Amino acid sequence: MFVEILDTYTTVFPTVIPSRIINEFLGGYPENVANSIMAIAIGIATVGTYFVFINQFLADKFGRKILLVFTVFGMGFSSLLLFFSTSIIDFTIYLFLLYIFFSSDIWTIYINEESPPEKRATWTNIILMGGIGGAIIVMICRSIFITNTYSYWRGMTYFAIFWGIPLSVLILLTFKETSKFREMKERKGAPKKTMKLLKNNLKILFKSSNRKGFIAILITSFIISFNYITKSLLESYLTSSPYITQDDATIIILIISLATFIGYIFTGIVADKLGRKLIFYMYALIQPISVIIIVIGTYIPINTLIIVSVGGGFAYITSQCLVVVIRIVTLEILPTEARGIGTGVKSLVAAIGMTAGTLLSSPFILNLGLGITFIIFSIPCIIIIPLIYCNLKETKGIDLSSIKAEIK
Numbered sequence: 001m002f003v004e005i006l007d008t009y010t011t012v013f014p015t016v017i018p019s020r021i022i023n024e025f026l027g028g029y030p031e032n033v034a035n036s037i038m039a040i041a042i043g044i045a046t047v048g049t050y051f052v053f054i055n056q057f058l059a060d061k062f063g064r065k066i067l068l069v070f071t072v073f074g075m076g077f078s079s080l081l082l083f084f085s086t087s088i089i090d091f092t093i094y095l096f097l098l099y100i101f102f103s104s105d106i107w108t109i110y111i112n113e114e115s116p117p118e119k120r121a122t123w124t125n126i127i128l129m130g131g132i133g134g135a136i137i138v139m140i141c142r143s144i145f146i147t148n149t150y151s152y153w154r155g156m157t158y159f160a161i162f163w164g165i166p167l168s169v170l171i172l173l174t175f176k177e178t179s180k181f182r183e184m185k186e187r188k189g190a191p192k193k194t195m196k197l198l199k200n201n202l203k204i205l206f207k208s209s210n211r212k213g214f215i216a217i218l219i220t221s222f223i224i225s226f227n228y229i230t231k232s233l234l235e236s237y238l239t240s241s242p243y244i245t246q247d248d249a250t251i252i253i254l255i256i257s258l259a260t261f262i263g264y265i266f267t268g269i270v271a272d273k274l275g276r277k278l279i280f281y282m283y284a285l286i287q288p289i290s291v292i293i294i295v296i297g298t299y300i301p302i303n304t305l306i307i308v309s310v311g312g313g314f315a316y317i318t319s320q321c322l323v324v325v326i327r328i329v330t331l332e333i334l335p336t337e338a339r340g341i342g343t344g345v346k347s348l349v350a351a352i353g354m355t356a357g358t359l360l361s362s363p364f365i366l367n368l369g370l371g372i373t374f375i376i377f378s379i380p381c382i383i384i385i386p387l388i389y390c391n392l393k394e395t396k397g398i399d400l401s402s403i404k405a406e407i408k
Contacts, residue, residue, distance in 0.1 A: 003072060003107045003171070004131025006164050010075045010102040012138045013156045014095060016253055018236040019246075020146060020153040025088040035236060036366040041092040042232045043358035048099030049351030055104045056344030060337070063181055064113075067106050069172045074101030076164025079157040103347060105327060109340060112331040113180035117399045118272065121328055125268030128324060132264065135257035139250060148246050184336045205342050210333040214342065216391035217330055218349045220280070220384050224322050225353030227377040229361040230291060231319065237370040238308065241298040252309050259313030260320050267321040271328070275396045277388055279325050283318035284384035290314035291378040295371040322384075323350075332395035 018038055026034040059067040078097035085091040108124065115123045137159055145155035205214060238249045271279050293311030297304055326346065334342040357377055364373040 001127055001130030001133075002163075002167055003068070004127050005134040005137070006072060006075055006160065006167060007102055007107065008131040008134030009138055009163070010079060010098055010134075010160050012135050012257075013141070013160070014098070015232050016138060016142050016235050016249075017146065017153040017156055018233055019239045020151050021088070021091060022236060023151070024153070025091065031240065032366050032369060035233060035370055036362045037088070038236070039229060039233065039358055039362040039365055041088055042095070042229075043355050043362070044092050045095035045099050046228070046351060046354040046358055048096040049103040049354060050348055051100045052103045052105070052347035052351065053341075053344035055100075055106070056109075056340045056347065058340075059106055059109060059344075060340035063177050064106055064109055064340075065171070065175050065177050067104070068110065068175065069168050071101045071104040071106055072164055072171060073168035074098075076161050076168065079160035079164065083154050083157040083161070103351065105343060105347065108327045109331065109343060110178055112328065113178040113336070113339075117397050120332070121271035121276070121325075121396075122268040124324065124328055125264040125271075128264045129261055132257060132261040135260065136254070139254040139257060142250050142253070143247075146246055146250070151246075180336050200337075202338075202341065202345075204335065204338040205345060210393075213333050213392040214330070216387050217326055217333075218346060219387055220322075221326055221346050221350040222353035223380050223384055224319060224326075225350040226357035226380060227287075227291075227319070227374070228354040229358050229365075229377055230294075230315065230374040232358065233365075233370055234294075234312070234374075237374070238298065240370070241304070243301050243304040244298065244308070248305055252305065252312055255309040256312040256316045259309075260316045263317030263321050264324070266317075267324060271325060272396065275394045276325050276329050276332075277392060277394055279321065280388040280392075281385050283322045284381045284388075286314055287318040287322075287381040288375070288378040290318060291374050295375055298371065329392070329395055332398050333393075 022034045022038055026037055029037065055067055055071060075098065078094055078101060081094040081097060082091065085094055107127070111124050111127055112120055138156070141156050141159060145152045205211070235249055235253065238244045238252060239246055244252070267279055290311045290313075294308055294315060295311075297307030297311055300307060327343070330343055330346050331339055361373050361377060364376060368376075
């Protein structure tokens with residue numbers, strides 16, 4: 001939970017300060033131009049998530065523990081670098097480094113390899129519920145450092161610095177390697193050479209009996225990430241509305257965080273009781289509807305805060321919880337030997353979706369503005385419904401030890 005608090009904090013805090021970054025580094029440009037440039041900066045930074053593939057492959061080779069230590073330390077250190085940024089260029093570089101570390105999801109492998117089959121989704125979401133404390137801490141820090149009358153966005157890095165670096169030391173001294181990884185090492189013996197292991201594990205991913213389901217998960221990951229621009233520039237969009245102040249934006253983001261907490265509980269229960277596929281169907285349909293509610297709400301002078309909070313809450317529940325279910329299903333359809341690299345490939349495809357969507361959104365933002373761009377980039381989520389229905393088998397309650405690395 002401590003790791004997930006940090007993971008959530010470092011994931012969220014860059015998304016609640018874009019208006020302040022734009023104000024400091026891009027203040028001389030018109031609104032749409034500044035937002036367009038910011039979208040390009042974020043798109044470049046998302047390339048950092050491509051390194052997740054390497055991190056998770058190394059987790060298969062050297063173990064989960066050492067990579068968890070490395071990524072936790074990286075989140076704290078890259079936040080320290082962000083504190084010292086002085087232009088949009090070095091801010092982008094340091095944000096790129098942060099993306100490398102907070103997207104690694106090594107903790108997810110830990111939890112899933114140590115959970116009983118019938119509790120895997122529930123336990124994962126319990127960790128995420130604890131981690132929602134990171135989002136709440138973001139809101140507390142934002143209410144202190146960014147208000148209607150005062151702005152010091154660098155203060156948002158304090159928690160990540162002073163939480164992440166000591167936590168990495170604590171993990172190094174106290175964590176044990178997962179039982180599934182130790183069993184696999186005992187069964188396989190000495191590790192193979194890196195390139196041979198990589199080639200063998202990739203073959204397992206794309207030539208196994210579960211390959212159609214895995215490919216469907218990869219496409220789903222791409223589609224969800226393609227609309228990352230809504231999450232990354234939502235704060236800038238909200239604060240540009242004449243009916244929403246900086247303090248209102250903080251309240252909206254806090255409500256969204258609390259709604260996401262409830263969403264994790266609901267998702268964990270439903271996914272374990274009724275299955276993973278039902279979650280895909282519901283959330284893929286709700287996602288674009290919720291984005292439309294956000295955009296419409298910012299133009300309504302009455303009850304703006306309530307309308308935008310409802311739309312934002314559902315938008316975040318669906319996007320965040322879809323990502324969680326994708327993580328779980330990825331681990332449930334892959335054998336231990338390729339679980340790390342499979343998660344890495346999934347993360348790499350999601351990263352490509354983030355970069356493609358964010359960079360592609362820049363000309364849309366320039367010509368149509370943020371709101372219309374958010375709606376356009378959320379519509380492809382509908383494709384997820386037939387994709388999952390036709391290609392993915394239900395994985396509820398499956399025993400991870402029963403998944404063998406056979407190749408057809």
